Amino acid sequence: MVVNTPVVNTPVVRWIRFHYDDAIAIGSVLDGNVTVHSGNLFDSPQPTGQTLSLDQVELLTPTQPSKMVGLWNNFAAAAAKNDWEHPSEPLWFIKPSSCLLRPGATIEPPSSYDGRVFFEGELGIVIGAEATNVALDDVDRFIFGYTCVNDVTAFGLLTSDASFAQWSRAKSFNTFGPFGPVVATGVDAATLTVRTAVNGRERQNYPVSDMIFSPAELVHHISKDMTLYPGDVIACGTSTGALPMRIGNVVEVTIDGVGTLSNIYGARPGDAGN
Numbered sequence: 001m002v003v004n005t006p007v008v009n010t011p012v013v014r015w016i017r018f019h020y021d022d023a024i025a026i027g028s029v030l031d032g033n034v035t036v037h038s039g040n041l042f043d044s045p046q047p048t049g050q051t052l053s054l055d056q057v058e059l060l061t062p063t064q065p066s067k068m069v070g071l072w073n074n075f076a077a078a079a080a081k082n083d084w085e086h087p088s089e090p091l092w093f094i095k096p097s098s099c100l101l102r103p104g105a106t107i108e109p110p111s112s113y114d115g116r117v118f119f120e121g122e123l124g125i126v127i128g129a130e131a132t133n134v135a136l137d138d139v140d141r142f143i144f145g146y147t148c149v150n151d152v153t154a155f156g157l158l159t160s161d162a163s164f165a166q167w168s169r170a171k172s173f174n175t176f177g178p179f180g181p182v183v184a185t186g187v188d189a190a191t192l193t194v195r196t197a198v199n200g201r202e203r204q205n206y207p208v209s210d211m212i213f214s215p216a217e218l219v220h221h222i223s224k225d226m227t228l229y230p231g232d233v234i235a236c237g238t239s240t241g242a243l244p245m246r247i248g249n250v251v252e253v254t255i256d257g258v259g260t261l262s263n264i265y266g267a268r269p270g271d272a273g274n
Contacts, residue, residue: 014182014259015041015145017064018057029054029182041183042128042144042230059103062147062183063126063231068095069222070151070171074212074237081240090213090221093167095151095235099177107152107265109247110173115156117265119245120238121196121204121253124149125215126183131228139216142228145185146192146215148253148261149235152176155244179233184258189215196241197252204241211236 014029026041027034034052037045041063072091073084101107109117128144157170189208196204213221218234228234245251247266254260 010186012184012186012257014184015062016057016180016182017041017060017062019060020052020057024060027052059181061100061102062180063233065097065100065232066229067097068100068124068149068177068179068233068235069093069226069228070095070235071213071218071237072167074218075206075210075239076212077206077210078239079212086212090218092222092225093171095171095177099172099174101175101178101263103178103181103261103263105178105263106175107150107178107245107251107263108173108175109266110154113154113157113173115154116244118153118155118242119196119198119203119249119251119253119265120151120153120242121194121251122149122151122238123147123189123192123194123208123215123236123255123258124179125189125219125234125236127219127228127232127234128230130230131219131223134220134223136216136220139219142219142223143215144230145183146187146189146255146258147179147183147233148181148194148255148258149233150178150196150251150253150261150263151235151238152178153242178261178263179235180259180261182259187257192255192257194239195254195256197254198243198245198249200250203243204239206239206241208236210239 027036036050039045124147126144131142154170157166192208245265249265252262
């Protein structure tokens with residue numbers, strides 16, 4: 001297993017899952033080249049000796065999560081702006097595997113909802129080993145690496161029914177869970193910055209260090225509530241700047257040291273991004 005805690009001379013490795021020559025494979029990316037690996041991403045994958053150019057492959061979601069766990073109210077700046085109290089424990093929701101979307105693919109407007117749909121650029125934690133009731137001091141063994149997430153949200157549904165906040169529905173439409181393009185190992189999450197741009201214009205720029213609950217604390221707390229499996233993703237929540245998308249918007253979530261996740265919202269068949 002790859003342990004995420006950075007140490008001196010620990011290299012950063014960026015892993016992808018991709019489609020090439022009628023097969024699905026995994027590999028590491030460096031300078032636009034893919035070193036193809038065999039085996040399981042979470043159990044010492046081995047290089048096959050084959051190298052491909054990144055532009056030869058079709059990127060897929062870098063893992064196949066059983067679920068994505070999302071966070072609400074996990075950044076101090078957003079809490080201060082909205083006059084929210086800091087929660088005493090993580091406030092989480094589930095995005096099912098049916099909503100997940102590969103890099104470059106199209107985020108589709110829901111057919112059953114015609115209100116505003118927001119982008120939310122976020123850091124994603126990728127789990128590397130089955131995790132249940134993990135002690136805080138032991139968390140590093142269970143974090144494989146980090147990825148970029150766009151936690152797409154049908155915002156109007158959250159409070160459309162006064163008797164029931166529809167978090168699951170608002171977050172779970174097909175294509176509402178883009179993540180990737182890579183899982184980066186060997187990075188120090190506390191040093192990272194999340195930036196989101198729409199059609200090239202920056203809309204979000206915030207440090208991961210502003211989290212109320214750190215990645216390690218999130219894994220610790222959430223694993224006490226449910227078992228996390230290899231490949232599962234925890235979307236760490238977003239800060240200020242999340243806004244509605246318009247048809248044709250290209251949304252890019254960039255985390256330096258990890259990568260850039262790019263998707264288009266509501267493009268029609270034949271448009272770029274399909």
